[in-house]
Amino acid sequence: MSSPAHSDTVLAGILKVVIDRPLRTALDYLPPPGCKAAELPVGARVRVPVGRGHAVGLITGHASQSAMDSSRLRTITALLDPVPVLDANLLSLLMWASDYYHHPPGEVLFGALPVSLRSGGSAHALESHLRITASGHAAQSEAAATLQRAPRQLLVWQQLLAAGGCLPTARLDAMLPKWGPAARELRDRGWVERIELESQAATPQDSSASTDARADASQRSAPGPGLTDAQRQVVDAIASAAGFSSILLQGATGSGKTEVYMQAVAAALARGRSALVLVPEIGLTPQLVERFRSRFDVPLALLHSALGDAERLAAWRSAWQDRARIVIGTRSAVFAPLHDLGLIVVDEEHDSSYKQQDGGCRYSARDLAVRRAQQLDIPVVLGSATPALETLQNARSGRYQRFVLPRRADQSPAPRLALIDLRTQAVHAGLSSAATQAIERHLGSGGQVLVYINRRGFAPTLLCTSCGWIAPCQSCDARLTVHQGAGRMRCHHCGADEPLPERCPRCGYGVKPVGQGTERVEETLTSAFPQQPLVRLDRDTARSAGDIERVTGAVLRGEARILVGTQMITKGHHFPDVTLVVVLNADQGLFSTDFRASERLAQTIVQVAGRAGRAERPGEVLIQTEFPEHPLLQELLARGYEGFAETALAERAAAHWPPFGRIALLRASARDAAHATAFLIAARRASGLDAGPRAGVTLLGPVPTAMARRAGRHHAQLLIESPERATLQGFLRRWLPTVDSLQEARRVRWFLDVDPLDTQ
Numbered sequence: 001m002s003s004p005a006h007s008d009t010v011l012a013g014i015l016k017v018v019i020d021r022p023l024r025t026a027l028d029y030l031p032p033p034g035c036k037a038a039e040l041p042v043g044a045r046v047r048v049p050v051g052r053g054h055a056v057g058l059i060t061g062h063a064s065q066s067a068m069d070s071s072r073l074r075t076i077t078a079l080l081d082p083v084p085v086l087d088a089n090l091l092s093l094l095m096w097a098s099d100y101y102h103h104p105p106g107e108v109l110f111g112a113l114p115v116s117l118r119s120g121g122s123a124h125a126l127e128s129h130l131r132i133t134a135s136g137h138a139a140q141s142e143a144a145a146t147l148q149r150a151p152r153q154l155l156v157w158q159q160l161l162a163a164g165g166c167l168p169t170a171r172l173d174a175m176l177p178k179w180g181p182a183a184r185e186l187r188d189r190g191w192v193e194r195i196e197l198e199s200q201a202a203t204p205q206d207s208s209a210s211t212d213a214r215a216d217a218s219q220r221s222a223p224g225p226g227l228t229d230a231q232r233q234v235v236d237a238i239a240s241a242a243g244f245s246s247i248l249l250q251g252a253t254g255s256g257k258t259e260v261y262m263q264a265v266a267a268a269l270a271r272g273r274s275a276l277v278l279v280p281e282i283g284l285t286p287q288l289v290e291r292f293r294s295r296f297d298v299p300l301a302l303l304h305s306a307l308g309d310a311e312r313l314a315a316w317r318s319a320w321q322d323r324a325r326i327v328i329g330t331r332s333a334v335f336a337p338l339h340d341l342g343l344i345v346v347d348e349e350h351d352s353s354y355k356q357q358d359g360g361c362r363y364s365a366r367d368l369a370v371r372r373a374q375q376l377d378i379p380v381v382l383g384s385a386t387p388a389l390e391t392l393q394n395a396r397s398g399r400y401q402r403f404v405l406p407r408r409a410d411q412s413p414a415p416r417l418a419l420i421d422l423r424t425q426a427v428h429a430g431l432s433s434a435a436t437q438a439i440e441r442h443l444g445s446g447g448q449v450l451v452y453i454n455r456r457g458f459a460p461t462l463l464c465t466s467c468g469w470i471a472p473c474q475s476c477d478a479r480l481t482v483h484q485g486a487g488r489m490r491c492h493h494c495g496a497d498e499p500l501p502e503r504c505p506r507c508g509y510g511v512k513p514v515g516q517g518t519e520r521v522e523e524t525l526t527s528a529f530p531q532q533p534l535v536r537l538d539r540d541t542a543r544s545a546g547d548i549e550r551v552t553g554a555v556l557r558g559e560a561r562i563l564v565g566t567q568m569i570t571k572g573h574h575f576p577d578v579t580l581v582v583v584l585n586a587d588q589g590l591f592s593t594d595f596r597a598s599e600r601l602a603q604t605i606v607q608v609a610g611r612a613g614r615a616e617r618p619g620e621v622l623i624q625t626e627f628p629e630h631p632l633l634q635e636l637l638a639r640g641y642e643g644f645a646e647t648a649l650a651e652r653a654a655a656h657w658p659p660f661g662r663i664a665l666l667r668a669s670a671r672d673a674a675h676a677t678a679f680l681i682a683a684r685r686a687s688g689l690d691a692g693p694r695a696g697v698t699l700l701g702p703v704p705t706a707m708a709r710r711a712g713r714h715h716a717q718l719l720i721e722s723p724e725r726a727t728l729q730g731f732l733r734r735w736l737p738t739v740d741s742l743q744e745a746r747r748v749r750w751f752l753d754v755d756p757l758d759t760q
């Protein structure tokens with residue numbers, strides 16, 4: 001809460017209130033009659049009049065005066081939270097995010113709250129109570145006499161009186177079995193009522209557990225296994241970090257990163273602090289969650305996208321009410337309202353799911369995790385086998401400490417990578433003869449085989465062999481993907497779904513699927529190896545965490561010998577009996593116009609290769625390509641991810657791409673392509689940068705995006721770049737208010753993406 005001193009200078013003071021609307025600033029309000037602004041806590045929700053209606057707002061500050069004319073100032077209608085729903089630290093992180101990503105503060109603040117709180121719902125859980133009514137209190141002596149003849153009612157009545165007139169029904173359940181009929185009769189007399197009241201569970205302010213009691217409780221957790229010297233070094237570095245420190249923990253799958261996380265968390269708990277662990281996707285990391293649960297005997301909350309609103313609210317409350325000591329969650333869990341946070345871990349920090357990409361504030365949870373750690377002056381650990389180039393550069397420049405976990409003695413040596421030149425091979429349905437022979441060899445000697453292809457469905461194209469017709473999506477610049485099993489054609493961009501035609505709709509000749517997806521590879525392998533049980537893992541076969549568990553379980557138990565899958569198989573699980581990994585097509589990432597495509601490809605290859613092998617049987621990785629002499633592939637083969645990263649960083653530096661420059665994208669879409677372009681041209685003109693060269697900021701575009709038409713809308717973008725973050729931020733801050741007010745903005749949907757992952 002800010003100091004009330006200055007608000008005394010004016011009679012009641014002013015409250016800065018942010019509402020859940022796309023406004024760039026807070027609004028000014030007067031406190032309710034008889035109240036001083038300073039009595040209303042920052043971070044609490046209020047109900048305020050807006051236009052002709054009302055809105056839920058959040059107090060972000062106090063002020064002694066307003067720029068608005070005092071006669072136009074309106075008054076807060078109600079205070080919704082006696083205790084702030086956002087504490088000062090979290091509020092400041094969210095305001096920082098709003099400023100950095102240039103997203104309206106209301107949408108950022110309310111976006112961090114559970115859905116029911118956004119519309120004014122109680123922050124506390126509501127609990128059913130039985131309460132003596134006013135007339136019941138008035139009739140006390142009458143009741144004492146009357147109820148002598150109704151012993152069950154008398155019992156309920158006496159319990160209520162003893163409790164001061166009100167009891168949670170759950171307590172009555174425990175005290176008086178079958179109290180219901182008696183309570184109904186009391187209600188019929190008008191003496192009691194049932195009512196929903198806030199649960200008496202601990203609130204942030206009356207949390208009674210002391211730091212010492214907490215630290216003692218954490219000792220109940222099971223001890224971890226002994227650490228290797230390398231692991232011990234990292235755990236010590238984290239535990240001894242005095243204040244803020246960013247630690248990059250680099251280590252292959254199975255090198256023991258999770259054990260380091262757990263011992264660092266244990267150390268934080270032992271100091272009476274809580275810990276936040278971010279993971280890319282809960283469904284893909286059940287093993288990690290399970291290990292935390294069995295290790296730590298403290299309340300643990302999960303926060304992820306598969307939760308329903310009620311579950312999410314319960315998990316949020318558990319952190320806010322200071323019960324949860326560990327929160328494990330995906331992207332938005334970076335805003336979990338934990339108390340006494342002592343450590344943040346970001347597992348698989350390179351994963352693109354940490355960046356919000358579809359709507360709302362396009363934040364990076366990894367970057368905000370570092371920011372949050374900095375604000376709280378605590379350590380943050382970023383773990384990965386294949387760190388993002390940005391993170392590696394931060395380690396090189398000394399901003400981050402870097403630790404590398406070597407392979408353990410009981411771990412397999414690094415898998416052998418080899419290329420298969422598709423130009424010199426017989427290829428059947430996407431599988432080269434060399435790959436087929438290798439699969440046969442590995443299956444024959446008892447190994448399991450993993451086949452990776454970055455495309456689901458049967459085939460990416462349906463082609464008429466007579467007239468050349470290709471099944472298009474009506475709403476996108478994209479082809480429809482053939483889903484043979486379902487007998488459908490689907491667009492993977494807009495969701496369009498049509499029956500699979502038997503004949504060409506243009507000439508009536510036969511059509512055939514061209515190219516491969518997971519479904520076709522499954523078919524090919526099943527007919528080539530009919531005796532070998534096969535499972536497929538992609539978004540079509542695995543829709544829930546349970547599905548993923550079932551498929552990976554079959555591989556881990558050896559029931560399946562071949563696993564075919566997309567990106568999903570590159571995450572989370574290690575399959576020790578897999579001895580061969582085949583990457584069917586590496587070429588998509590080699591020639592993309594997106595400057596991050598090669599980084600993603602290298603990460604995918606290394607991650608998928610890391611799923612395989614154990615000590616006595618090292619893995620073999622075969623990568624099919626038509627460009628075996630491509631420098632990226634050569635570098636990766638010769639020197640691994642390190643070698644690739646070095647070369648890629650040198651390229652980025654030469655081209656002034658991130659992390660050596662800063663970029664943002666202004667993106668617009670409209671049904672009419674001309675409207676999107678006109679808006680971006682107007683925005684460019686409004687920048688004033690075309691009037692003459694100005695130091696530091698360059699605009700590129702507008703240009704149509706790589707797939708310009710999506711779901712019936714045309715997309716275009718303007719790239720903004722600067723060598724310096726501060727220069728870029730300063731420019732955006734001056735420029736966006738004018739962009740907001742452009743006439744052309746009314747005909748488009750537009751947004752700004754700071755530090756975009758995808759620049760196509």
Ligand SMILES: [Zn+2]
Pocket residue numbers: 464465466467468469504505506507508509
């Ligand atoms: Zn045709």
Ligand SMILES: [Zn+2]
Pocket residue numbers: 473474475476478491492493494495496710711
């Ligand atoms: Zn489409």
